[in-house]
Amino acid sequence: MQTQVGLVDDSSTGYPKIILTEPTGSSAEVLLYGGQVVSWKNDRREQLLFRSTKALTKPPKTIRGGIPICFPQFGNSGSLEVHGFARNKLWALDPCPSPLPPSKSQSSIDLILKSTEDDMRTWPHSFELRLRVVLAPGKLTLISRVRNTGSKVFSFTFAMRNYLSISDVSEIRVEGLETLDYFDNLMNGEMFTEQTDAITFDGEVDRVYLRTPTKIAVIDHEKKRTLVVRKEGLPDAALWSPWDKKAKVIPEFVDKDYKAMLCVDSAAVETPIVLKPSEEWMGRQELSFVSSSYYSGQLDPRKVLGY
Numbered sequence: 279m280q281t282q283v284g285l286v287d288d289s290s291t292g293y294p295k296i297i298l299t300e301p302t303g304s305s306a307e308v309l310l311y312g313g314q315v316v317s318w319k320n321d322r323r324e325q326l327l328f329r330s331t332k333a334l335t336k337p338p339k340t341i342r343g344g345i346p347i348c349f350p351q352f353g354n355s356g357s358l359e360v361h362g363f364a365r366n367k368l369w370a371l372d373p374c375p376s377p378l379p380p381s382k383s384q385s386s387i388d389l390i391l392k393s394t395e396d397d398m399r400t401w402p403h404s405f406e407l408r409l410r411v412v413l414a415p416g417k418l419t420l421i422s423r424v425r426n427t428g429s430k431v432f433s434f435t436f437a438m439r440n441y442l443s444i445s446d447v448s449e450i451r452v453e454g455l456e457t458l459d460y461f462d463n464l465m466n467g468e469m470f471t472e473q474t475d476a477i478t479f480d481g482e483v484d485r486v487y488l489r490t491p492t493k494i495a496v497i498d499h500e501k502k503r504t505l506v507v508r509k510e511g512l513p514d515a516a517l518w519s520p521w522d523k524k525a526k527v528i529p530e531f532v533d534k535d536y537k538a539m540l541c542v543d544s545a546a547v548e549t550p551i552v553l554k555p556s557e558e559w560m561g562r563q564e565l566s567f568v569s570s571s572y573y574s575g576q577l578d579p580r581k582v583l584g585y
């Protein structure tokens with residue numbers, strides 16, 4: 279199979295999307311609406327990202343699933359709409375991703391979102407937000423950059439919200455966040471310290487873990503795979519599971535959808551990023567998975583995380 283990049287219309291939104299395919303057969307779909315990766319499949323055609331089964335959402339609202347980009351605000355931490363406006367905008371292909379060299383790989387694309395007069399009414403700052411998506415065997419890399427193109431300093435918070443596709447949230451273990459401090463959004467943002475060795479789920483979770491290690495493992499025994507999030511320039515990590523009660527009031531979640539997803543986000547929330555005029559910030563994450571058999575012991579997170 280040849281590596282290919284295609285521009286087609288997404289049937290549920292009508293907005294163009296780019297399909298990246300890789301010679302091994304893995305693929306990714308990136309919607310220009312929201313600059314959002316909406317699908318990532320491995321070479322066995324297994325979907326690694328959750329996407330709501332009820333395609334209720336139409337622009338100007340983000341799709342429930344994939345990897346929305348939260349900018350210039352994560353969550354409810356400021357006066358803007360929840361998770362900022364970038365995920366609800368039409369992005370464009372970026373012909374000039376400088377200073378990153380133009381991508382040589384066909385399994386890669388560059389997108390850009392520039393501030394408009396409309397955005398300036400709610401957030402009065404001039405910016406360019408860029409996203410490079412790179413597909414490789416067993417790996418999906420997202421590099422995001424924000425440039426201050428105005429004449430005043432600005433600050434922002436940011437996240438790549440990863441809706442991971444999992445077997446059942448109550449069977450999942452998240453490793454790499456133990457002993458860390460976190461803000462709990464279900465307790466009015468109060469700070470706690472993680473006491474458990476591995477995080478497991480038996481109810482709604484909405485937290486931001488602070489200053490985490492660069493690698494986090496999401497261990498799914500039933501699917502026999504471990505998803506690893508590696509990040510740079512994004513010191514925090516958010517965990518979100520709406521569980522059944524909250525999922526009932528979110529129209530895009532149907533039936534037991536909430537069980538099949540867990541958000542493990544690469545984020546910069548605790549300390550907002552400050553950019554002077556002409557400065558650029560870069561944050562990067564790499565998602566990869568290790569297929570494994572429980573009995574072979576390959577799910578041992580210490581092996582995956584390289585402790």
Ligand SMILES: O=P(O)(O)OC[C@H]1O[C@@H](O)[C@H](O)[C@@H](O)[C@@H]1O
Pocket residue numbers: 353354360361463484516518
């Ligand atoms: O429905 P949204 O806007 O995608 O957000 C989902 C949830 O994301 C969490 O991070 C927020 O703390 C919640 O307040 C919010 O409900």
